[in-house]
Amino acid sequence: DTGVSQNPRHKITKRGQNVTFRCDPISEHNRLYWYRQTLGQGPEFLTYFQNEAQLEKSRLLSDRFSAERPKGSFSTLEIQRTEQGDSAMYLCASSLEASNTEAFFGQGTRLTVV
Amino acid sequence: AQRVTQPEKLLSVFKGAPVELKCNYSYSGSPELFWYVQYSRQRLQLLLRHISRESIKGFTADLNKGETSFHLKKPFAQEEDSAMYYCALSGRSYGNKLVFGAGTILRVKS
Numbered sequence: 001d002t003g004v005s006q007n008p009r010h011k012i013t014k015r016g017q018n019v020t021f022r023c024d025p026i027s028e029h030n031r032l033y034w035y036r037q038t039l040g041q042g043p044e045f046l047t048y049f050q051n052e053a054q055l056e057k058s059r060l061l062s063d064r065f066s067a068e069r070p071k072g073s074f075s076t077l078e079i080q081r082t083e084q085g086d087s088a089m090y091l092c093a094s095s096l097e098a099s100n101t102e103a104f105f106g107q108g109t110r111l112t113v114v
Numbered sequence: 115a116q117r118v119t120q121p122e123k124l125l126s127v128f129k130g131a132p133v134e135l136k137c138n139y140s141y142s143g144s145p146e147l148f149w150y151v152q153y154s155r156q157r158l159q160l161l162l163r164h165i166s167r168e169s170i171k172g173f174t175a176d177l178n179k180g181e182t183s184f185h186l187k188k189p190f191a192q193e194e195d196s197a198m199y200y201c202a203l204s205g206r207s208y209g210n211k212l213v214f215g216a217g218t219i220l221r222v223k224s
Contacts (some may be wrong), residue, residue, distance in 0.1 A: 035212075042214070
């Protein structure tokens, strides 16, 4: 599968623990996006990178959340001191920079905080 | 503010019946509109975009700027169309990030 890859697919963690997710985009894509999806809702934008630069962060991204994309390749999303409200599907997508271009999504990481 | 509204959570139709999934948006500027689809146990994927003005799997969508709508239509539903459908918008001034509606489940009954 040469599409967007996310790991792990599922993560169960205790409240207060830190978790880190990884996203490997399609290799030639210079844009990488993180979204969060809760039950009954569409994906909500969290942040995006153009190459290694993080260009925008949503208000949804509290200071417990941090994302990186070293060297403009894979990206990690870390959540510190997890809360039950962080339970959601975390989706990664990548695209080329051109406008109106298709975003390709990964299969997501489902986080459950108990 | 950017917003996408999909008023129906569930649309259930019989095979062969016409389908219309509604989408309304609010956006300041010139938006780019998309329909994404998620089949059972598969990843979210692009179905069509307004700028292409194409028909994919028999689906079409016309951007109506006066009514700020981008409804998805298909004249004859097939069972394999059963899926979750998301309307989304983006814009160059917003880094091409997508703003999604809440989604509509389409169930096609035999």
